[in-house]
Amino acid sequence: MIEAKIRQYEECDRAQCRRLWRELTEWHREIYREPTIGGETPEDAFDEHLAKVGPNNLWVAVHESRIIGLVGMIAEEKEAEVEPVIVSAAYRGRGIGQQLITTIIAVAQKRGYRFLNVKPVARNEAAIRFFYNQGFHTLGHVQLFIDFSGGSWRPGLELFGYDFSY
Numbered sequence: 001m002i003e004a005k006i007r008q009y010e011e012c013d014r015a016q017c018r019r020l021w022r023e024l025t026e027w028h029r030e031i032y033r034e035p036t037i038g039g040e041t042p043e044d045a046f047d048e049h050l051a052k053v054g055p056n057n058l059w060v061a062v063h064e065s066r067i068i069g070l071v072g073m074i075a076e077e078k079e080a081e082v083e084p085v086i087v088s089a090a091y092r093g094r095g096i097g098q099q100l101i102t103t104i105i106a107v108a109q110k111r112g113y114r115f116l117n118v119k120p121v122a123r124n125e126a127a128i129r130f131f132y133n134q135g136f137h138t139l140g141h142v143q144l145f146i147d148f149s150g151g152s153w154r155p156g157l158e159l160f161g162y163d164f165s166y
């Protein structure tokens, strides 16, 4: 367990947050075994996200002057979505993610949203387990699709007695 300071995003955090966004992409590349996910500069997506949500919807975890975690919120009128949440690989499993999610749950409650959503990809089993442990127990939408590219998917996810690949 590491104690981190959770605070609102500041402009001087940009370079470190871009690095965290790259780590988020690297995690998705790893779970899908697909090194092209996110393109050559996936960290640019951080700047796009910041422009979309604004600095008031981003928080960072600071430990020994270093930014080791990032959480964001996409706010709509009556509901909000957690996006992104990322802890730097060297610091995972030590309570930082929990501190970030606790912060964003408190903000969502204070702002009076009816729902706080999170939309992990189905392959991200570790994150789904993590969110469940943080209180996300209600399943909203399920996205099904047909892959015309013949990509490779993992079998064995059951829902309502049906087998899905994911």
Ligand SMILES: CC(C)(COP(=O)(O)OP(=O)(O)OC[C@H]1O[C@@H](n2cnc3c(N)ncnc32)[C@H](O)[C@@H]1OP(=O)(O)O)[C@@H](O)C(=O)NCCC(=O)NCCS
Pocket: 024, 027, 085, 086, 087, 088, 091, 092, 093, 094, 095, 096, 097, 098, 099, 119, 120, 121, 124, 126, 127, 129, 130, 133
């Ligand atoms: C998901 C993530 C944000 C969690 O942050 P973290 O700092 O590793 O999580 P914590 O240490 O706070 O763990 C909180 C709980 O989740 C569990 N947990 C965390 N990561 C886990 C993992 N990889 N596998 C199993 N359990 C895990 C912890 O054991 C802990 O459980 P407990 O409350 O029963 O003790 C982090 O692992 C991460 O950045 N993952 C890669 C990016 C990602 O998948 N983001 C989510 C995209 S939607």
